[in-house]
Amino acid sequence: MQYLQNATIYLTQALLAIVLYVVLLRFWMQWVRADFRNEVGQFIISTTNPVVIPLRRIIPSIKTVDTATLFLAYIVALIKLLALVAISNSGIPWSAYFPTLLVVAIGALLEACIYLFMAAIFISFIVSWVAPHSYHPVLSVVRSISEPLLAPARKLIPTIGGLDLSPMLVILFLNVSLQLLVAPLLGFRI
Template sequence: MGTSYMTDPFIFLIDTLFSLYILAVVLRFLLQWTNADFYNPVSQFLVKVTHPPLKIMRRYIPSVGRIDSSSLVLAILLQMTADFSILAIKGLMVSFPALMILSLTQLISLFLNVFIFAIFARAILSWFDPGHYNVASSILYSLTEPVLNICRKVVPDLGGIDLSPLVGLVLLQLAKMIILPPLQQLASLIG
């Protein structure tokens, strides 16, 4: 009982700190990929928070087109470090391939969740103050528009009612159900 008394808060702290920083790296990657406003305060915050490690990594890892490879590598390395640390504290050891698959699974889940929450938040904001510009709506628009444009091509126009957010949420949730379980099983088999 004495061991779990201190390990649970320590695991919580490690998981929270790593998760917040990984989220910042992922958001920076996505906002750069979607050409969001660089001068937006949210973008500026994410750039300042993630700049120190990325400045070093960009010397060795070049971007590929619009894809900031160094941000993806940093996110993977941070997720693997967090997973390894938490598993080690719990007294569990997994092989490197299993750790990599586990970490990739969690990052894919994070990417999908970012889009799910962004679409949901954008829909909620549109109900309260439609057409009004603010920092959050600008970022949400930039982040969600690529996904919603794909959905608009599939869903016909229904007389001014845009169902693309609903379709986007359903498709993203289906992607989570289809993509994540096989990866989790693979990680447990290799483990």
Template sequence: MMPNQYFINPLIFAIDILFSCYILAVMLRLFLQWVRTDFHNPVAQFLITITQPTLRPLRRYIPPIGNIDTACITLLLILALVKLAIIASLTFGIPSLFTLLMASIGDLIGIGFKILEIAIIFRAVLSWVMPNSYNPALIPLYYLTNPTLEYIRNFIPLVSGIDLSPIIALFGLEMLSMFIDPLFPHFI
């Protein structure tokens, strides 16, 4: 017999937040590996410290494929599957494995888009508040956002000294997210 809805919604909220925070840390680590950031940075060291205990055992059995950290991707998928299986079981029952897998992939894609969007917003705000400042904790932010913003800057030059690439990147990411999101089932 399931507890009443009064207790289920806060429980779902807590499970979603806890899993999503750890998924965020693992995904940030993966993104920073892809953009080849300096891992001597304090932020990168923090991500390594909190993700290493779960990644170390997976790396014994799942080798990387070229530059792709398959252990990290596997961990992300496992975390998303477990999160959505728990949430689904609390609300309406566990769906099929295929539905769970598709929902997990959609959830991870959504989190990836949000990471990039928030990083771009954060970088744009920092460029207004602290232009030309150096902070070692911000270096991963620049590594993370540079590929997207530099690509856009190749097509859209500065307009009267104003860089429009963050606005265009956010617009593009949100549009892409709107096209991709409906392709996946959702439990939350």
């Protein structure tokens, strides 16, 4: 029975994490004004539009922030936590966890954003070594998301013999942010 519960928890985490990352990709691609005319952008738009478009009628954007997409990402993070509490079947009613889960969902959302940035920077860093001038729709999205973080770091750390060390500085900053901002919120985790 424990194996079935572990498998269910793993599958729930994986599927809802994929949904969360797709929604967050939409949010961050809009924020950095990435090109949605490639295959990746079209996939993200087509999979998220059925929920985001109706939400925009209820939740308007605030200046350049697409609050409907951000709210959807928060709801997905909250659903993920609620599902995990329900699957763990601890015997305590979920309503006792709900106020805590509202805070933990913010931490989970921040954690997912930081991991998304780390993945984008890591992929961009590796591709710059292996095939620096290649084009792929995924690389276009990765570069669009990582460049706003890497550009200020490049001003702080110049290249050394053609080696760009700015990704290491940004990854270090993101890890510190993970420890200082996200860990306290996720400390409530059940």
